[in-house]
Amino acid sequence: MTNVLKIENLHLSFRGYTGTSKVLHGISLSIKKGERVALVGESGSGKSVTARVILGLLQELRTSKIKGALEFNGQNLNTMHSSDWQALRGTDMSMIFQDPTSSLNPVFTIGDQFVEVLRRRTPKLEIKAALVRAAELLVSVSINDHERVLNAFPFQLSGGMNQRVVIAMALANKPALLIADEPGTALDVTVQAQTLRLMQDLTEQSGTSVLFISHNLGVVREFADRVYVIYRGNIVESGPTKTIFEKPGHAYTQALMSAVPRLTGGGIPEIEDDRVAFLAPSVFHDEVGP
Ligand SMILES: Nc1ncnc2c1ncn2[C@@H]1O[C@H](COP(=O)(O)OP(=O)(O)OP(=O)(O)O)[C@@H](O)[C@H]1O
Numbered sequence: 001m002t003n004v005l006k007i008e009n010l011h012l013s014f015r016g017y018t019g020t021s022k023v024l025h026g027i028s029l030s031i032k033k034g035e036r037v038a039l040v041g042e043s044g045s046g047k048s049v050t051a052r053v054i055l056g057l058l059q060e061l062r063t064s065k066i067k068g069a070l071e072f073n074g075q076n077l078n079t080m081h082s083s084d085w086q087a088l089r090g091t092d093m094s095m096i097f098q099d100p101t102s103s104l105n106p107v108f109t110i111g112d113q114f115v116e117v118l119r120r121r122t123p124k125l126e127i128k129a130a131l132v133r134a135a136e137l138l139v140s141v142s143i144n145d146h147e148r149v150l151n152a153f154p155f156q157l158s159g160g161m162n163q164r165v166v167i168a169m170a171l172a173n174k175p176a177l178l179i180a181d182e183p184g185t186a187l188d189v190t191v192q193a194q195t196l197r198l199m200q201d202l203t204e205q206s207g208t209s210v211l212f213i214s215h216n217l218g219v220v221r222e223f224a225d226r227v228y229v230i231y232r233g234n235i236v237e238s239g240p241t242k243t244i245f246e247k248p249g250h251a252y253t254q255a256l257m258s259a260v261p262r263l264t265g266g267g268i269p270e271i272e273d274d275r276v277a278f279l280a281p282s283v284f285h286d287e288v289g290p
């Protein structure tokens with residue numbers, strides 16, 4: 001299988017008033033077509049910055065310094081012109097950001113924003129057809145009063161609704177690579193499970209690859225084919241999900257696994273091999289109605 005994304009020896013540092021801080025120390029990562037890969041690690045370990053480098057967003061900052069090879073669908077991203085990179089974003093590469101409100105424009109309605117997103121892929125798409133497609137996408141994320149939502153501005157919707165809108169927009173153009181950074185944070189578990197299933201369907205039906213960033217190891221165990229563990233800007237371990245969960249090799253991965261609480265019904269639990277199994281939400285397998 002071919003790689004959709006290949007990162008080799010990626011270094012990232014930021015220049016600040018007090019000097020330079022190194023954030024990524026030569027990480028390497030690859031994702032094949034249709035593969036679901038998780039990136040897990042503690043807060044501040046470098047997960048979101050990795051996603052932003054892949055999208056070419058940090059390259060535009062004057063304070064960042066980036067070294068390393070980046071390849072997407074056989075194209076060398078290092079030499080790609082910023083306008084070509086911009087054309088990739090929202091079409092072949094899309095992202096669900098950790099904070100949904102920051103990815104929606106406050107001065108345009110949700111409907112206008114959907115039209116813009118869909119026209120990135122199909123420039124001549126008529127407004128009416130785009131809005132019909134947008135309504136279908138909203139239903140797929142359990143928003144049934146789509147008429148109201150399409151006419152609303154982001155501030156007129158709840159946080160969870162905005163997050164579902166952002167997810168629907170990210171899936172709209174059937175990207176080759178979807179980066180999902182903590183996609184379920186503001187959602188209840190049923191909608192979270194539905195979102196995961198949508199992403200799973202997309203990988204199976206359209207061959208989309210997913211880079212899934214999450215703190216929820218239970219969900220990672222259910223969703224991902226492979227896992228990379230990042231610690232202080234270094235990939236300390238990677239492998240098939242089953243292997244990583246059953247036989248974590250690196251001390252940090254072992255600590256990460258053992259930090260997951262268990263619902264055993266009393267006291268501080270002993271840690272066994274199936275220590276994270278309980279977190280795998282069973283709703284993930286259940287049918288969730290609209
Ligand atoms: N624009 C920036 N300028 C300077 N430092 C930054 C910038 N963006 C991120 N950092 C630093 O890079 C490090 C990694 O941040 P990142 O957002 O990738 O963490 P994370 O692993 O996504 O954490 P979390 O799980 O909390 O979201 C942090 O120390 C952060 O302060």
Ligand SMILES: [Mg+2]
Pocket residue numbers: 047048049098181
């Ligand atoms: Mg983050």
